Structures are given as C-alpha cells and as structure tokens.
Amino acid sequence: MNASTATRRAVLKSGAAALVLGFAVPATLRHAAAASGGELGAWLEITADGKVRIAQPQSEMGQGIWTSMAQLVAEELEVDWQDVEIFSPIAGEAFNHPFYGFQTTAESFSIRAFWEPARQVGAKAREMLKRAAAERWGVYPGGLQARSGTIVNPLTGQSLAYADLVSEAAKYPAPEKVTLKRPDQWRIIGRSVARDDTPVKLDGSAVYGTDVRVDGMLTAVPVFPPSFTGTVRSIDDAAARAIPGVRHIVSLETVVYVVADAFWPASRGAAALSVDWDLGDAADLSTASIRQRLRDAVAEGRGKPVEAVGDVDAATSGAARVVDVTLEAPYLAHATMEPMNTTAHYTPDKLTIWSPTQAQGLMGFVAGAVGLDGSQVECHTTFLGGGLGRRFEIDLPIHAARVSKEVGAPVQVMWTREDDTRGGFYRPAAAARLRAAVDADGAVTGFDGAMACPSILARAVPDLAKGEIDHTSVDGVAEGTSPAGVPFHRQYDFGDASRVVYAMENTAIPVGFWRSVAHSQNAWFMEGFVNEIARETNQDPIALRMKLMKSDRNRTVLQRLVERAGWGAPAPGHHQGIAIHEAFGTVLGNVFEIAVDGNAIRLVKVTSVADVGHAVHPDTIEAQMVSGAITGITAALWGEVTMQNGRVDQGNFDTYRMLTLAETPDFDVEILQLGGPVGGIGEPGTPPVAPALVQAVQNATGKTIRTLPLTASGFDLA
C-alpha cells in the first residue's frame, strides 16, 4: 500500500489530521515587540537567532531517520540545512504514526508513512509564515516567496526572517491544502547531508537509554526463572542484601529485581539472590520438540486456509512434474548492541519514562500497569543502541514503572547481555512445505503451500490475529488479506491454482518482531523454493524469475542486479547465489560470491541492488543495505536460539556469535530510484541474504541445504 493511501486511512480512522500544526497559540508566546522566535505547533520552533528546530519523533536506531525526516520538513519549509537543529520531542499525539495511529517506529515505515505528512508540516508552516508577512506588509500572500528562512516580496525587495514572523504565524489556522514541491525542485531531499547525529556518536555525548541519569536514580537488575512460565514461590535475599549498595528486592511475580545504587552492586546482588521458583508448564520445553511439531504440521498440510484460488489438486495431479520442498528456520534473538533497559519515575500524579523505545504511543498501557492514565505519562525517547524490533515491546517500561512505584524512587531497569539473549520475544521458528506443479515447458501451473510457526500477533496484537491467521507469518509467501483486514503479498504469479494453509503453533516461548519480521524466514522459504524449481526443471534461475514476477519493477531490479554482479561469471574458484525479495515497499536483491573449501566458507563479495522509489538520503540507504545484509549473514551462518528442559542454551556473544570486521565481505551497492511510491530500507536488506548465500554454498558443494543456520549443516566460515 502506498504512503498516501495509508495516510488517508489514518485520517479517516482517527477523525483528525494527524500532523497539522497546533492551532492554539503557544502558552509561552513571547511579546511580539520585544523578542522574536517561537513555536509553530509541536513539530517546529524557530529561535530568535534563526535556528530552525525540527522535532524528530521516530526512534533513531541507526537507520538514519533522525536526519532524513528533518530533510522532508526542511525541504518544504524553505530553510538552509545549516540552520536546522533536530530534537527528540516528548512523545505526544501530534506525532502519531499516520498509518498506525499511535507514535511508533516499526516495519521500515517512517519515511514512507511520513512522506507526505512531514512535507506538509514544512509546507503549511511556510504558508503561515507567508501569511504573517503579507499581513505585516499589507499585500496578497500569493505573490510572496519563501527562501532560506526568509519571506521575500520580489516586487519590493522587502524581506523578513522567519524568526520575526513566527509568533504571528502561530496564531493562524494551518492551511487545508498546500502544494508540495516537485522532485526536480528538491534542494535537500535526495542529498546525502552530513548525518546530524554523527558528531554526538563520536565523542561519547550521545545519550542512550543506559546513559540516562536522574537525581536519586537507582538501578535494577533482574533475576529470571529458568523457565518462561516461572513464578516466585519464595525469595532468600540475605546474601543479596549484604552486598553494599543493594537497597531493595522487588518481586514482579515472573521476575525479581535487585535494586541498588548502581549497576555493579545490583548485578552482584542479582548473582547472590536465591529464588525458589514454581517453573510452570514450560519447565521441560525444548526447541527440538517444537521444531518437530512444525515439521509435522507442514507435512500433514494442516492449518487455516490463507489463500485458495482455483483447483490446486487438479493442477498437481495433472502436472508433468511436482517440485516439493520443505524448509525450516530457527528462533533468533535480536542481540541489539545496547542491552535492554528503561528508566521510569513513578509519582502518584505522573509517570516519567526515558527509554530507547520503538513504541512511545503504547505508554498508556504502562501507565495502566501502575494505576495511572495515559494522559499522566511523559515519555522521553533516547537514542537506541539498535532496535531490530525488540524495543517495540513494553515489557521493560512496565517493569521499570512497577519497580519505581514499589521503591519510591526513579529506577533504571538494566538487563545484562545474558538476560537479553534469554529474555524471549524471538523471531519465531518456522517451517514451510512448498509445492509447484510444473508443466512440460517448465511453466508453473499451480502452487500448494503449508506453513507453520508461532504467531507474533496472537500475543502482541490479538485483534490482528483473528481467525488464527497472522499476516506476519505468511507475508512474502501467500497472496491475500487476513481476516483482520491486513493484506499480504508475494512477488510471484504461480498460475491459476494456488493454496496456502497456515498452522498457528503457539508455545510458551514469547515471540516478537525481528528485523524484517515474516520476511526474514519467508524470503528464505520462497527464494529457496524458486531456486529449487529452476534446478529441478533445468531452467535458468533468472529467466524463471523473470517469467514468474508479477511486476516489471521487480524485473528491472533483478536485471540490474544480474548486470552489476556479473552474474554467471564469478572469479575462478568462486561460486555465486542469488535472491530477490519484495518487502516494506522496496524490492531488493543480493548476489553472494563465495569460495568454499570443504565445509569452510569464505565470503568474498555481496552485490546488492534495491529500488526505493525515491531516495531521501542515498548514503543512509547504502548504509542500511549493508546493515541489513550483515544482520542476515550473521543469522544465516550461526543464528539459532535453542532450548532444553525449559532453559535457553545461548547467553552471551560467546554462544551467540556475531560477525566481525575480518569476516565481512566486500559490498557493492546500487540504489535505484524508479519513481514509484517511496519504499522503506531499515529491514529489506535482510530477507534475501539467507537464500542467496545458501544457493552459493549449494552451487559450490552440490549439497542440498533446507534448514538454517548453515552451521546446522556442518558449514562455518573459514
């Protein structure tokens, strides 16, 4: 769905335009004669000395939205980029996501959702400033021009700086309709300006969640049960309380927090705490048994229908050949570089939260957990040391609020790396059995898919998992609309007959949104399947894709990728693999070039081509394509969370391996701007990695690989 459609839906849903400037006169209106400068709604402030302060409400987790969003506003506002200052605002309704209706950063959906609304913020402010100048000069505003932070009357040469006009402009209602600039008029959009957050990330001054310091703050480190269903029976805290600096022990039933003056005594206290747990039903949980359950589900083809077109059984029974592929994927942890944390200060009238959160708009639920109302929450968003979807969850904000209420002081909840890795909300393990009916000419005449995995939405947003169908489980493989009304899509046309069933196999392991969500496993399934169709029917994998793709856009990206990567002509002794996927409004493909010696893989080069419609900040897009790929490489090689007897096996980076600089291949990246609706870039770099890398390994070794990670098939880096 394109950004403007989504915006109209959000406007209709909320009954009010989400991003118009505030109509009310600011409470801090300065005396117009004595001073200049002021606010234009929640998004903009123009200071007396002409600095243009632009609010940036989306969570900055490395994807560069901090700078790119401000580029959208500044472009239409007609200011010089050097005068722009970007700030993180207190969360509020003025920053509701145009599609979701609450403030959040998710699904690579910031630029594409705010594409029109953010530009309208700048354009409307510009027109209000023009109107203020027009009134001051007694002329018709239509003849005035805005440029470089001033309003100019071209007929008289008079000009007024925005700082001198803003307090008047703020009194007007925002105009209903504004004309946005054409792409050929852009001076800021499309330019790789210096990233505004870079300087503070070079000198230690950037404030992440763990860096928040509040007067009187205590630090709380958790003690979790060795089971996802564990609850406290009793606590022996004598040893913990003996540690100097430990102040409180707070039980939240499913976790106990040791609260101390700082992290180090809190963590020593946590290590010394003795808890008798009732382990609950998940005491003997094992991922091996869950994986078998998923395998059985797809082998049996059980599940709810999510797609049903034509007569698939007739197509398969009448086919010259049926290609039948079963693929699997494991649980994955997020492993953001900054471990999980949130700071909260509860008082009976107000809850203040400082958090590296992706879900500002959900803090009303956190307020409810401590008996307060959503209107009583003040949420400050820090920089995020990585998000990857994990920081959409509000578990830590709730813990921090409850502990703060209990101890009567501000509290920073800080999880250790081990707590983070073992804390759940994983990318679900999944299985898929995909079958293609193929005729004598190699054309696909039918598609029969069975998918199985635990549902994220059944826990996270139950209303969206109606009918036991979770669109985040099937997107990328199936084509249709969920009972909750959310569309899902695949890029390939498999003929007149198609059927996909989905078995929602929920377990006690909490699952959540991981970078690229469904697409992280579904691109592996779909591209692995298409590569196998090509192999078994002796078709070229590129030619086959060109025939199957529904959209010329996808064909254009694939063609460019093939050219750029020198597909079909790797260096001597090297092998290539290819995959392409469509997700979050972007089409992105990878070619991996590798060398293999026995079971040892050397990653030589990755070529990556993407179409994003329009590129606001091309350098950021390049950086995100590399970033997404490295997340995908790490997962494809080693990524796996396993459990036995209710306990997670992995803990720190010694058991959950991360790619290093020495192991990173060369990257060659090309960005296409084919001019369609703008696409996201935070996540699309990840899905096409596993299938491209695995195809290269298969081509190099002749082995058949149907599960991830590659270490499960005996491979590793050289």
Added chain:
Amino acid sequence: MSISFTVNGSTVSVDTDPDTPLLWVLRDTLGLTGTKYGCGIAACGSCTAHVDGAAVRTCVLPVSAVADRDVRTIEGLSADGTHPIQQAWRDLDVPQCGYCQSGMIMAASALIAESPDPSDEEIDRVMTNICRCGTYPRVRAAIHRAVRGDA
C-alpha cells in the same frame, strides 16, 4: 578503599570496592557514560578505553589495576572531536546506531598510535570490536582515511 588515577588528564580518587570493573567506575562513579556496556565478558569491545595509551576492555579490568595509571576515555580523546579517527568517522558517516562506536574509535585510535599506516590484515587482526549494525566496511575505510588522508 581509595584508588587514585588520572582520567582524561585529571586526577581522581574513588572510594569503591577494588574489584569493581573500571567500566562501572567510569560510568557510575565518575559519570563518564561515553564508555559502554555491551556484554561484560570482553567479547564486544564497547567498553574499550585507553590505559597508559593501550586499548583495554574495561568491563573485565578491576579498578585496582589502574591505580596511579593514565586512563583516557572517548570523552577525552580530543578536546573537540578533532582526533584524525573522529574526523574520518565524521567524513564517512561511519556510525549507525553508534552504540559500539566509542569502543570502536578508542580501539582504532590506539591502533594507529601503535601502527601509523595499518594494512588491511592488521586492521582485521586488531579491530575485533563487534558492530551489530555492520559499519565494518566504513570502519576499515575510515581508518585508512585517517592516516592516508582523502585518498
């Protein structure tokens, strides 16, 4: 027990358990939050600072080990962000989320102090800091740029 050492050119005296890792003395006792916690087992390097000029992972270094020694953190690497590594990092917009970058910059600055024009092999061997965002290609390019200029 009181332990004295210099941090970023100033002498400090801290009264804390001598086994407390330097990382937590820097962050919580001295309020220098630029040095980060990523793992606590010296695997990721987010906690890297300089002790007598050498890059050290402070999450496993007890504060007693720096008594009377010279500690430098990211905050003290330069007065105003003008260390050649910081300049190269700015020129190439190296950081993404940036959480690992304090440690990455401290490791890189120690590397080029020791080896003025490191080869790619040397960079591979020394720069073992983990970056989850995958800034590695730009880290490598920025180290070369810091020593060789705008090549």
